[in-house]
Amino acid sequence: MSSFAQVVIGHVVVVAAIGGYALSIIRRARRHAATVRREDLPWT
Amino acid sequence: MTAVLPSVATKSPGLRSPSSTPRTRVLGIVTLAALVTAVVLALFVTPDEATQKTAVRMLYVHVGLISAAYQTLIACGVLSALVLWKKQPGLDRFAGAAGEVATVLLGVFLFTGMLWGHLTWGVWWSWDPRITTTALLFVILCGYLAVRGLDGSPTARMKRSAIVALIGVAQIPIINQSVNWWRSLHQDTTLQQRDIEMDGIMLFSTFFAVVACSLLAFWLVLHRARLAWLNDEGDSRALEAAIEARRGDGSGA
Numbered sequence: 667m668s669s670f671a672q673v674v675i676g677h678v679v680v681v682a683a684i685g686g687y688a689l690s691i692i693r694r695a696r697r698h699a700a701t702v703r704r705e706d707l708p709w710t
Numbered sequence: 711m712t713a714v715l716p717s718v719a720t721k722s723p724g725l726r727s728p729s730s731t732p733r734t735r736v737l738g739i740v741t742l743a744a745l746v747t748a749v750v751l752a753l754f755v756t757p758d759e760a761t762q763k764t765a766v767r768m769l770y771v772h773v774g775l776i777s778a779a780y781q782t783l784i785a786c787g788v789l790s791a792l793v794l795w796k797k798q799p800g801l802d803r804f805a806g807a808a809g810e811v812a813t814v815l816l817g818v819f820l821f822t823g824m825l826w827g828h829l830t831w832g833v834w835w836s837w838d839p840r841i842t843t844t845a846l847l848f849v850i851l852c853g854y855l856a857v858r859g860l861d862g863s864p865t866a867r868m869k870r871s872a873i874v875a876l877i878g879v880a881q882i883p884i885i886n887q888s889v890n891w892w893r894s895l896h897q898d899t900t901l902q903q904r905d906i907e908m909d910g911i912m913l914f915s916t917f918f919a920v921v922a923c924s925l926l927a928f929w930l931v932l933h934r935a936r937l938a939w940l941n942d943e944g945d946s947r948a949l950e951a952a953i954e955a956r957r958g959d960g961s962g963a
Contacts, residue, residue, distance in 0.1 A: 669764045669829050676768055676825040677749055683818050684926065691933045695729035698940040701947065702728050709936060710731055
């Protein structure tokens with residue numbers, strides 16, 4: 667496998683790891699959507 | 711007569727993602743665009759380096775990730791010091807979020823370094839002073855997350871985890887100076903030199919990756935801290951509901 671292909675795969679792994687972590691935060695937050703009201707959130 | 715009670719657990723219309731606001735959505739879109747641009751610059755715009763050849767393309771994201779990891783870790787350390795002083799759960803939530811994000815970024819950073827080492831040095835790992843001290847910091851941060859998950863009173867947990875976070879922050883100057891203190895395979899300081907010997911587009915791409923990863927870290931910490939607030943709020947509501955149910959059982963008996 668060429669060096670460039672390995673570099674591309676490396677970037678794909680980085681995006682997958684951090685993207686997966688970001689999506690897990692969003693999904694876990696969405697689980698609370700049914701139990702909180704917008705006016706209760708301190709950041710809205 | 712029909713009693714109208716305010717519902718605590720009513721879903722508000724349009725509340726699809728409780729951790730986000732219009733501003734954080736804009737921040738998220740800007741961050742995503744910056745990251746895509748950083749990857750395009752690294753893979754397709756910047757030239758190969760004379761000795762490292764195409765492996766140098768790993769270094770843009772590598773530098774960006776460690777910069778963001780240090781920023782979040784320093785934020786975690788400052789917040790942890792404030793937690794020890796003020797003992798406020800809100801500060802602890804942000805400290806925990808910053809610590810978790812720093813761990814993820816540092817783990818991915820180590821992977822990019824390993825891949826670069828494989829392409830340049832021919833080995834995935836070397837017990838070089840800088841790499842070893844960075845790996846030690848990663849272990850300390852994993853320990854920080856483990857300590858945060860331990861049982862105990864919230865006050866004791868806040869104190870314990872804040873002390874571990876400060877130990878982690880103390881590791882940063884050791885890592886920074888490791889290439890000067892010990893004989894190292896790792897390259898010496900590059901970006902902190904007065905006369906940086908880098909091609910213009912390479913230097914621009916490096917700083918662009920640093921900005922993109924910093925935006926990413928900020929977005930992640932913000933949303934992770936909000937998730938921690940939602941979890942705490944959910945736990946306290948569940949506790950209140952359980953107490954109410956117990957009281958109801960007691961009065962009915």
